[in-house]
Amino acid sequence: MRTVLFIAFLAIALWAAPYWSIALFQFPFLDSALAAEISNGAKIFNANCSSCHIGGGNILIIEKTLKKQALSKYLKDYDTDSVQAIIHQVQHGKNAMPAFKSKLSEQEILEVAAYVFQKAEQGWQNS
Numbered sequence: 828m829r830t831v832l833f834i835a836f837l838a839i840a841l842w843a844a845p846y847w848s849i850a851l852f853q854f855p856f857l858d859s860a861l862a863a864e865i866s867n868g869a870k871i872f873n874a875n876c877s878s879c880h881i882g883g884g885n886i887l888i889i890e891k892t893l894k895k896q897a898l899s900k901y902l903k904d905y906d907t908d909s910v911q912a913i914i915h916q917v918q919h920g921k922n923a924m925p926a927f928k929s930k931l932s933e934q935e936i937l938e939v940a941a942y943v944f945q946k947a948e949q950g951w952q953n954s
């Protein structure tokens with residue numbers, strides 16, 4: 828009986844092995860790629876956006892913050908395609924907000940938009 832159980836256990840463990848290796852090797856890699864992108868986004872944000880949007884706020888138009896509720900209310904298409912909506916605003920600017928298309932690369936705009944999205948989801952804690 829014990830042997831049968833042991834063999835069954837071994838069979839399951841072996842069958843699951845590929846999944847374990849995916850969990851162990853692939854996800855940490857994805858995590859660190861994403862983490863790198865977001866921490867780069869933080870640097871870009873601090874250098875280009877925080878003068879007006881410190882802590883996710885808006886010093887020029889108080890209600891148009893980068894918080895989830897404000898984005899959802901004021902930023903076109905935020906609810907359907909969040910990161911793309913932020914990218915669009917950063918590229919083209921709006922009223923008193925300057926356009927960044929000629930100042931930041933496409934990659935940098937993507938990174939800063941991913942950062943803003945992540946912070947909005949987290950409620951701009953610790954910033």
Ligand code: HEC
Nearest residue numbers: 875876879887891892897898901902913916921922923924
């Ligand atoms: C000179 C000040 C200024 C800078 C610098 C600036 N913004 Fe803005 N931002 C604004 C203003 C003003 C608005 C509101 C525009 C409007 O709707 O009239 C705004 C709105 C936004 C919105 C939409 C928020 C909402 O609630 O409508 C996003 C997203 C945004 N900014 C992201 C950024 C990012 C990312 C950067 C840096 C790459 C940046 N901004 C740099 C002034 C600025």
